[in-house]
Amino acid sequence: MTSHPDAEALAFFAEGLLEPGEERSIADHIDTCVPCAVTLGELNGVTRVLAEVPAPALPQDVADLLDGRIAEASAERSADDGPMRKSRPGVPSESAPSASVTPISAKRRGFGLTRFMMVAAVAVFVIGGGTAVIGGLMTDRQSETGAAAPLSEESSEENLPDTAQSYAAEGFESGTLYTEDTLTEQATKTLNAAEGEGDMGVQSQEDAEPPHGAQECVTRLEAATGVRVTLVDDALWEGPEGPERVWVLFTRHDAGADVMVLDPICARGGDVTASVLAKESL
Amino acid sequence: MDAAQELPDKELLSRHTQGDEQAFAVLVRRHRERLWAVAIRMMNDPEEASDALQDAFLSAFRAADRFRGDSQVTTWLHRIVVNACHDRLRRRKVRPATPTEDETLDVISNERLGRIGGAPDHASQTESRLDVHAALELLPLDQRMALTLVDMLGYRVDEAAEILEVASGTVKSRCARGRAKLLPSLAHLRNPQPPPDVTSGRGGANPS
Missing domain, CATH: 1.10.10.10 (Winged helix-like DNA-binding domain superfamily/Winged helix DNA-binding domain)
Known part of the structure; x- marks a missing residue:
């Protein structure tokens, strides 16, 4: 293929919507074209960014409003059916369960919600980590809800410009296409390059923060394994289906340093250690 | 009565159409959090999401007898909420003179x-x-x-x-x-x- 497929063609490719011939030619192209492989990775990134947008929980006043409207409608209907049946709008009768006792199991039932709650939890991590760049939805009301409470501490407007400083791990973009066979030497090279940069006093340069979404994976990985992540390289990995975008994490412990290749899917939640594609000691 | 909370969605909806005054409220409480999540993400505005959700639940309240039972009640409720949001978004879209x-x-x-x-x-x-x-x-x-x-x-x-x-x-x-x-x-x-x-x-x- 001589010309690059456009983003839409890559998005269709990712969804498996292309004709076999076209699909093959794009697959071949991606094998040899790093920019297009990157674009493909970024299309997944769009999904991730969308999934990370925080949404406020149902505000109590809206819940009350809904109860009220339904009670009114119920009363109107009863009045139409026959004036003898009484129902007072807004006043729950003894048989109505109160809003506060809706069982958790009922709230969690059915499709979608569990996932949504997971996404919401991830969003809290994102904000907590300081990348509150997409916190536009936040409202004051929401800080009243338990799930969103941590947000109010970290995501206030005035904190935003300082978010880069709150990162524990440093970000880096070596542009390396890591492979399983050469991971150790590539990682050593990256580590030296990144440290060299720090020695030269440019540590606080602009891209010294981990890629968007990486911080919560780092946080969870640190919590799960007890390691300390010092550097995140936003890079590529030679996977079974060609180059994919990965976060290469450098960790430090008493005995030395390790490198871990992390699938960005970890940002979606779940067991973070399951997203580790490879691991080597340095 | 606690029993109502244990009833399946379809049973609640059917009781509602038969005149049960509380069945629909139970249904609303069961699904409102999830449907709020849909509405707030569609609308990106708490006021509008709240309005859309009220519209949707009221129209579901009134249209319950037209629920055909060939899909889940949750799917049906989602559809009504999504349509309510769609209507509002369409109106919103007409309003500002934005470029294409x-x-x-x-x-x-x-x-x-x-x-x-x-x-x-x-x-x-x-x-x-x-x-x-x-x-x-x-x-x-x-x-x-x-x-x-x-x-x-x-x-x-x-x-x-x-x-x-x-x-x-x-x-x-x-x-x-x-x-x-x-x-x-x-x-x-x-x-x-x-x-x-x-x-x-x-x-x-x-x-x-």
């Missing part, structure tokens, strides 16, 4: 590319908080609704297809188109940089 979608996205993307090429921008970090929704506003409604359900809320494609009453393939292609359109305006949130060791003649991370 593609033009605007191009402008956004050019600004971004300009910034990415030069010094990275802390200044834009604050403003980009709104970018996800600003960018979504500019998508055709069909794409936006598909992406909201699938990417933002994590519904499976077949669930979204049932809610939107279109084929799964249609949901996929709407999502794919939407993602491709959002890429230039959201890529900066992922901090993309072209790898320095690119051998191809094209340097951009986003060839098009």
Whole structure:
């Protein structure tokens, strides 16, 4: 293929919507074209960014409003059916369960919600980590809800410009296409390059923060394994289906340093250690 | 009575149509959190999400006897909420005199590319908080609704297809188109940089 497929063609490719011939030619192209492989990775990134947008929980006043409207409608209907049946709008009768006792199991039932709650939890991590760049939805009301409470501490407007400083791990973009066979030497090279940069006093340069979404994976990985992540390289990995975008994490412990290749899917939640594609000691 | 809370959705709906005064309220309490999540993400405005949700529940209240029972009650409720949001979004879309979608996205993307090429921008970090929704506003409604359900809320494609009453393939292609359109305006949130060791003649991370 001589010309690059456009983003839409890559998005269709990712969804498996292309004709076999076209699909093959794009697959071949991606094998040899790093920019297009990157674009493909970024299309997944769009999904991730969308999934990370925080949404406020149902505000109590809206819940009350809904109860009220339904009670009114119920009363109107009863009045139409026959004036003898009484129902007072807004006043729950003894048989109505109160809003506060809706069982958790009922709230969690059915499709979608569990996932949504997971996404919401991830969003809290994102904000907590300081990348509150997409916190536009936040409202004051929401800080009243338990799930969103941590947000109010970290995501206030005035904190935003300082978010880069709150990162524990440093970000880096070596542009390396890591492979399983050469991971150790590539990682050593990256580590030296990144440290060299720090020695030269440019540590606080602009891209010294981990890629968007990486911080919560780092946080969870640190919590799960007890390691300390010092550097995140936003890079590529030679996977079974060609180059994919990965976060290469450098960790430090008493005995030395390790490198871990992390699938960005970890940002979606779940067991973070399951997203580790490879691991080597340095 | 606690028993009502244990009843399946369909039974509650059927009791409601037979005149049970509390059945629908139970249904609302059971699903309102989830449907609020849909509405707030569709509308990106608590007031409008609240209005859409009220409209939706009231119309479900009145239309319950037309529920055909060949889908889940939750799917049916989702459909009504999504339609209520759709109506409001359509009206909202008519209101401001914005340029057509593609033009605007191009402008956004050019600004971004300009910034990415030069010094990275802390200044834009604050403003980009709104970018996800600003960018979504500019998508055709069909794409936006598909992406909201699938990417933002994590519904499976077949669930979204049932809610939107279109084929799964249609949901996929709407999502794919939407993602491709959002890429230039959201890529900066992922901090993309072209790898320095690119051998191809094209340097951009986003060839098009």
